Amino acid sequence: MTAPIDSPTKLDQLRAELRGALVKTMEAVGWPAERVHLFPPRQTVTPTAWVDVPTLAQTNMGGAPGIAATFPVCIAVDGLAADQVAKLDQVMARGVDNLLGVGDLTLLTAGPDWIDLTGMGAPTRALVFQVQRVVLLRTLCTGTITPSNDPAEGSPTHGE
């Protein structure tokens, strides 16, 4: 059995960048950075935030075909309903600014959702941002989502 390849992919890199934006957002509304998770947490203590599983799809941005990754970025809160909504207004506004600050990102939607964090059938009010980045552009050379195999990144003059 061969060892798995451990080099980060473009999806790993984007996930880490999104987590960074989430940390800034949580801290801006007075919540600790420890409540931000790279992946859905095994045990949830609200308020909490994480980056969920992406969806990859064909895209045609600017008339050039490629593949875009859409990541759900989730923030779940607790407390009285009015307090939840008031806080989520703050989270939404600051979240948009911080996520767009990541760069090369399109905010598709940001809206409410109910997420069952405990699996006990008691959903919690949450906010979900759907953010998208084109991770693979189709050009004359075959690119990949795994940077170690990307010929463009190995070119001596490309990306200067």
Place this chain on the structure above:
Amino acid sequence: MANDPAIFQITDGACALAVVNKAASGYADSWVAPTGKTALTAVTADYGTDAPAFRFQVTSAKLTASKQSNRTDRPATFCSPASSTVSPSSSTYTLDVGYFLDEHMRAGLASFLYANDTLEGYFLLGLGDADTPPKAVGRVLITAGDFGGDPQTNRTGSISLDVRGKPDIVFGRTGSTRLVTGTGTITNAP
């Protein structure tokens, strides 16, 4: 299956441009590629140090042929209807390239096109992997491309370069090729 069509997709193509250097050693006006290379022997590296990176920007590259013909109309007579006689002329060609704008790269495709606007250049359009056939080479008139566009999005531009004369094209794959030159010579190998 025996009746399936032959489908060919470009997965690792080449698109290179270089300015014609009439001071090059042994230069001849008949050259279709730098240093007198042919469609069979020309590779991306022959087109200079900046050329290998162009293909990373190119989303589409096509040699487009336009038919040229003249028609002579003969009016109807009392015993025959009107008719039209076609006289063929050589087709004209353009090299049509779509690409991601790379103004931020000082040695990129956008910079090359702008710096060499109106100059005569050599082109290489390779459809096979790693400079292998099918390939086309020839001369074009270089024109500047776009600069700028919409913010916060991947920007693309397009150019249509007039080809001088008829390009040389090598059809087939490595080990079984047919070279058709612009002058009409056809060479099969083997």
